[in-house]
Amino acid sequence: MTQKIKDFDILDVRVGIFNYRNLKRIDWMFAGLVLALALVGLVVLFSASRGTTAGMPYYLKQAAFCLAGVVLALLIMCMDSRFLVSIAPVFYCGAILILGAVILFGVSVKGGQRWLPLGPLHLQPSEQTKIIVVYTLAWYLSLIKDRVRSLPFFLLAFVIAGVPGLLILKQPSLGTALALGPVTVVMLWVAGCRWWHLLMVLLAGLAMAPIAYQKLEPYQQKRLLSFVNPEADPKGAGWQIRQSKITIGSGGFSGKGFRQGTQTMLNYLPEHHTDFIFSLLAEEHGFVGAIIVLGLYLTFLLRGLKLALKASEPANALLAAGCVTILAFHIFVNIAITLGLMPVTGIPLPFLSYGGNFYMTTMMCVGTLLHVPVRKQLFD
Secondary structure, eight states: OHHHHHTOOTTOOOSOSBOGGGGGGOOHHHHHHHHHHHHHHHHHHHHHTTTOOSSSOHHHHHHHHHHHHHHHHHHHHHBOHHHHHHTHHHHHHHHHHHHHHHHHHOEEETTEEEEEEETTEEEOHHHHHHHHHHHHHHHHHHHHGGGGGSHHHHHHHHHHHHHHHHHHHTTTOHHHHHHHHHHHHHHHHHHTOOHHHHHHHHHHHHHTHHHHHHHSOHHHHHHHHHHHOGGGSTTTTTHHHHHHHHHHHHTTTTOSOTTOOHHHHTTOSTTTTTTTHHHHHHHHHHHHHHHHHHHHHHHHHHHHHHHHHTOSSHHHHHHHHHHHHHHHHHHHHHHHHHTTSSOOOOOOOTTTSOOHHHHHHHHHHHHHHHHHHHHHHHHO
16 A cells, blocks of 8 residues: 555546546446435435424435435546545635634534534534545545654644544534544555554543543533443433333334334434434334344445455545545444444434435545546556
């Protein structure tokens, strides 16, 4: 990987900025997995829309997000990744400014000031910042090449990810900020950093955990404490974890049936259309349905990794690794939270959880991954 980076010129755009012929080279297996997961998400959200009387049902809004996301993914697939990587610092600076604007002028919803009003829409810039950080790190690591093995250059990658991470924490949005850590670690590893540098950072992070805990908001501290002992506050901070496990367990082996889930229908489980959508799936379709969806996710991630391994250029390998890490982090953490294996941090599940901002981030990752084999075919 390090040797390849030596020969990479980030400003060399050899096929033009946009090429619609890339659509002929689409990886149909990966696209099929995306379509399958998107359809599962719409079906589950159709069930989650029971009882919604105000405004458009969740599944119809999600269908619109899905269509917009497909267009966005295909646009990214048709663009030259070298051009996108080369202008990443511009988007990075813009993201910093917008995150600052969120803190100053953002709209507060459910205790978090994370949204900027744009007419009838609310933009959540922290979501798009994740993919911008991936592109910016790909630019930086391609630029420094072998110097990633030098400690100052290695640490600067964490500064690049840390600045927007701190602004996101200020909103506060702990789950979104935490996603930037694994992305940075994986991309540094792919770039060829020293393993003991990563170990040093991980140990330093563990040592600072008690200090970080003191800096959390009171409700975030309660969530961590309720994870350790959910029974300490069963009707408060521990409610979601307890109800999620009850909901999943009540589904049994084959589930209660489509739109027959009582825990979610009676709203015992809050946020069952967003952060706890997997609990609804398990209640209605049981162990069998949950395993099928987990199998789809696993195949999706493995195919994404295979596309990353096909990359003919280091920057594309870095982009693919960063995108797979974002998606894998959300899948693993969200499902672990619903099973009570991790504290509640507000992490949505790709393709299933309701919400346009994260859906766009997911499809931007999909578009980036679809572009990787296209770039290889152009120069084979």
